[in-house]
Amino acid sequence: MKAKTGRYSGYIRPFSYLIDFIIINALSIYLVPVHEQPLFYAFLISFGWFIIAVYLGFYEVYRYTRVITILNNALKQTALFGLFCLALERYYSEFFNQKKVVLFVITVVLLVLSIKLFIYYFLRRLRVLYGGNSRTVVLLGNEEKINPLKDFFTDNPDYGYRLVRIFPLKEDKKLQIKECLSFVFQKEIDEIYCSLADLSENEMADIIDFADNNLKTLKFIPDGNQILSANIKFEFYDYIPVISLRNILQEERFNKFIKRIFDLVFSSFIIIAILSWLVPIMAILIKWESKGPVFFIQKRNGLNYKKFNCYKFRSMAINDTADLELSSKNDARITRIGKFIRKTSIDELPQFFNVFFDEMSVVGPRPHMVSVANLYASKVDKFMVRHFVKPGITGLAQTKGFRGEVETDEDIINRVKYDIFYIENWSILLDIEIIFKTIFNTLKGDDKAY
Structure with a gap:
């Protein structure tokens, strides 16, 4: 409401x-x-x-x-x-x-x-x-659940949410909830944000009743395990309601057509305008420094988790662990020319051939090599959701700083969160925005490009 x-x-x-x-x-x-x-x-x-x-x-x-x-x-x-x-x-x-x-x-x-x-x-x-056009809010829940939203309200005053008070749910939950609702009523607070994981069904029902009866906006904060989807879709089989947990926008025929045309035009332009002259130059430089092929071809998991050959300019000396170990900072396997092309992301350009052949998209979740993808699939919740769409040369997660080496579990978890957000909120304008941000980050220099 x-x-x-x-x-x-x-x-x-x-x-x-x-x-x-x-x-x-x-x-x-x-x-x-x-x-x-x-x-x-x-x-x-x-x-x-x-x-x-x-x-x-x-x-x-x-x-x-x-x-x-x-x-x-x-x-x-x-x-x-x-x-x-x-x-x-x-x-x-x-x-x-x-x-x-x-x-x-x-x-x-x-x-x-x-x-x-x-x-x-x-x-x-x-x-x-x-401070005009603002809304007063309170938070109800344990710190670890409500801290992200608390930081958001504090760091983004332009959104107009003025955080008045936090009510932690630690010991006497009933007393804390009663105190919170009393405070909201007396101070005429506009909105209540509650941590869903910290409340029982009866407690949620009481808070909902209070909000309905006092014309207060009530919103719940789910944790990662409680998020069903940002695009829950209701369908009716005759009169029977059925919930589809994910509405994949890129599966719709018109959207699929628009994205494919965009990918074809963009990849064709890059192949003709850049790769036509860059490939011979890179071939000379790569082979001059080390023996081996110009292109590094590696199996990656793509749409519906199917494997495909992903093309890159070779940036490492030939080694037996290329398909098993991710590159890291100061990796000894990386050649001198390899350091340059990885820093400037030139090594990724041959993937436009993958885009042209409909194995990848210009924008989408970045594909992982098979051994790493299998590990994350069993370890990271909702990792497989990324494979509902074609992988991309760049993606939303990369523009937000989650690219390259996975140093902590938070890196891959946040990467998955951004990828799922992209899948459920896709538009051609979002693709264009991500492309421009990728170009800007490349020109500026990315600390994680190694």
């Missing part, structure tokens, strides 16, 4: 509706050909915009919404609204002008998106400077 506790927050969305309505109607008058009934035509255009927006959740922007989500929804809104306007114009007007309709759609979306992003960043700045 959404509590109505904000002073002026409730006016933001109606204000956005009004501004967008004015933009759409004003531009339809100036950019779209004249119609016999301009008011009725403007009504149809506006009606189409808002119906599509409701269907896509275009206005569902919250303080925790990421910019990439806003841009992704704007892209979908542009496509559907454009098709609607073209169809309406062809049916409604005797003088069909495709260019003017396309110009109208693009101009509308750019203006609406600019205002939406201005409001989004203005509110973030307002929360930092003046």
Whole structure:
């Protein structure tokens, strides 16, 4: 449930509706050909915009919404609204002008998106400077479960969550819960965040009843074993509800088509523009320093855990442990040219051949060599989820600093978490964002690239 506790927050969305309505109607008058009934035509255009927006959740922007989500929804809104306007114009007007309709759609979306992003960043700045548009919150649970969220609230004031108090559940849980709920009621706290692992069913029921009866927003913090999926999907077999734990967006036919076209175009460009001249140069340098092949070919686990040959420029001297031991810092097996190409990630470029042959994607969970993947599959919870999609040359986990050598269990656990987040929140814009971040990190220099 959404509590109505904000002073002026409730006016933001109606204000956005009004501004967008004015933009759409004003531009339809100036950019779209004249119609016999301009008011009725403007009504149809506006009606189409808002119906599509409701269907896509275009206005569902919250303080925790990421910019990439806003841009992704704007892209979908542009496509559907454009098709609607073209169809309406062809049916409604005797003088069909495709260019003017396309110009109208693009101009509308750019203006609406600019205002939406201005409001989004203005509110973030307002929360930092003046504490406005904020919500008061309390945390209920043991420290190890609630500390990550506590740190998030403390380190990100621009989200507008003001942490007022923490209620640890150590000894007398009933007393702590009662004290927490009393505090929330007396201080008019907006939101309660509870650690799910620290509560019994009866305790959860009591807290839910309190939140419902006092119009408080209640949210639960699961631990890793309690997370089912970020995209739980309800399906009905006749009247029988069935829960699908993971909605893999890349399995949908249209999404699969878009991602494959993107991969083909991107990999073809890299192969023609870069690898066509880089391969001969690398062949000379690699063979000049050490005997052996130019390419290092290793079995990796890909989509559905099937093995494929992964291509890289060889960066090590020929050795018997290449398929058993991961590289480490100051690894004696790495050649001098190998150090350079690993530091600059040039050794990964031949994997664009894997992308072209549909064994990998430009962006996705990074594949591990077979021996390591088998070890992690038995040791790390949810590791196998990564293999619901094709592996990638780069991925979200790599842009967040979890690449290269796995020094601690936390490294691989966090890598899996980011990979699962990517799988369940995929969009073509997210792929583009990851690619740009990868290029930036490469140019800046990555400490874990060795």
